[in-house]
Amino acid sequence: MPSWRNWSGKLASKPQRLLHLYSETQAAALAQSAALQGQRIRAVGAGHSHQSLVQNQDLIVDLLGLSGVISSDPQAHSAWVWGGSRIYTLGTALAASGLALSNQGDIDQQTICGATATGTHGTGAQLGSLSSRVIGARIALANGELVDCGPGQEADLWQACRLHLGALGLITRVRLALEPSYCLLEQRLEIPLEQALADIQSMMANNRHCEFFWYPQTDQAHIKLTNKTDRPPVYPLAEEGERCGWSHEVLPNHRPIRHTEMEYSVPADQGPACMQAIQGLLTKQFREVRWPVEYRALGQEDVWLSTACDRPTVTISVHQGVEEDEGPYFRACEEIFLAFQGRPHWGKVNYLGGKEFAALYPKWSDWWAVRDRVDPKGAFLNPYLESIRP
Template sequence: MPRWSNWSGKQQSKIQAQHFVRSEDDAAGLVVACAQQGLRVRTAGAGHSHSQVALPDQVAVDLSGLSGVISTDAEQRTAWVWAGSPIYSLGRPLWEAGLALHNQGDIDRQAIAGATATGTHGTGATLGNLSSRVLAAELITAKGQRLTVTESSEPALFQALRTHLGSLGIVTRLQLQLRNAYRLHQRSWSQGLENLLPEIDSHIAENRHFEFFWYPQTDQAHAKIINETEADCVYPLGDDERLAWSYEVLPSHRPVRHTEMEYSIPAEHGIDCLREIQQLLKTRFSDIAWPVEYRTVAADDVWLSAACQRPTVTISVHQDIGADDEPYFRACEAVFSRWGGRPHWGKVNYLSGSELAAIHPQWSHWWQARDAADPEGIFLNDYMRSLQP
């Protein structure tokens, strides 16, 4: 029996088959065949989620064969892209059309449909997550039909689709809101956390992007600010200083396999929450050397987005893939929850469906739209079934 594994190797399953899709007709035919046999279908992107959200339990679909930019509209600043496109594959062709993503996450290895599925974000208090930039999608439905989903044609399904959690169908194309191509200047430095803490709010307010990693063993923080510039690009790119096009500056290289929990906290509580995580590491988990990451995300109106209706600070904690991460992550989750946190869908959390319902205002609407599109649950894996109201 074939096996499926995520990037970290912490999520693994035995599956009946893996299907590599290279056309929408093939994806549609696969869904019809699976439905006839009573098999459940899970499409994965790059498998970079630490949670079980991508974990297939019967038929795994790989969409990396549907990759690239389909069309661009420079006037409207939009593009249709294939859902299986790794984010790194979009930067150059969009730039050639004079366009760029508004923001990107820490890495650019994810598939665009995988990244939008979970509300993947970068940092920047005025910048929404990738899901908030989805304008439309093409979906293979539970009946094996191709459906174009826009806000006007399918209002509820569209809202659900922006953070689709792999549970509405096979997403084959996405239309994204973009902006004109732009250059960024990045500067990074190290500083003691105690000195940085009083400066955090002004760094957030004064810079397009601000983030830092705090290393508990040394108490040093590695901070980064990034702003737009008209200056000429400088190559090769450095690590601490970069000046180039946005798609070149924003992504980092994260080769060390790890596992991760991340919660979104109302922005006004970010620093207080961080201080409690700092205390936790100093008192109960003093052997952990993995850093804590601090970023910002603008409020949005996306159902199931961790930034839905509130300006957000995200705090991430990491652990070795060989370690038992649960005691540390559960202790962090208790702190995050006290500060009104919402978990990142692509990272570890231990919340039940009813706990998630209590923190996501649109939870029942999302499930109503999902269940109407797929009443038999062909696109639900065991994890999603466990959350179903």
């Protein structure tokens, strides 16, 4: 029996079948035959989610074989890319047409459709998530059709597909809104956490990308400020101090140490107070935790299930080593996040149920209505999604 594990190793599944996809025709046939046989089918990208999104007893479909840039339009600043493309494969290929992603997350190992499934984002008060950059998609539905959607065609399906949780069908390609290639200058500084929290709103406003890490039981914030520059890249990229290079070279980091993670988005103006509450928790109650807390910004956007839907946000992430039981620490953090009207990252740990999601997302029932319309028998659901459905 095939077996599957996610990146952290904390989530596992033994599906009856684990198949690799190499064409859209194959995707459509597979979606249809699974649905006809009453089987559950879930896609997998790079397996970097910490939430039980992929696990499924029947069929897991790996889309890494559908990879690369299909076509780019430098005038319109957009490109079609295959759904299984790892983000790190896109940078150089898009740069060949003078194009680049507007923002990226901490790492670039995820696939593009795995990343958009959960609203993956980087930092930047004026920058949206990768989902917000999806302006078109092609999806293999449970009825065996390959359907194109975008703002002017199947607009509701497109809205649902921008942040899709893998629950609508197999997304074979997406059209991304991009921008002309640009270089970034990254600068780092260390200041007391108290000062960082006092200044963070102006730092966020005055820098294209701004974030900090705080390590428990210290009082220093490790800040990263990154901005567009006319300077040429300086190779090799420095490991410390200033780094200057193309956006796809500067934005991603290496995160080799296996961990698990919870992240919540809170309204931007509540970010510092929420961070102070998390700091208090770590200082008083969880003194043994050494993993850092990360503080970033995500601009307001109109993606239905985005944690930044209709509100500018700050995201706060807490981590724990894979050999530890993260439960007590993460549950205590979640209580604080919820008190600040937090919305959890879809690809990371949370303990919420459907009622809570319905209260957090004005478009929750619209998203499910589209999902149920294109997959009435629930072939693309799994136990986790069943547990939170309205």
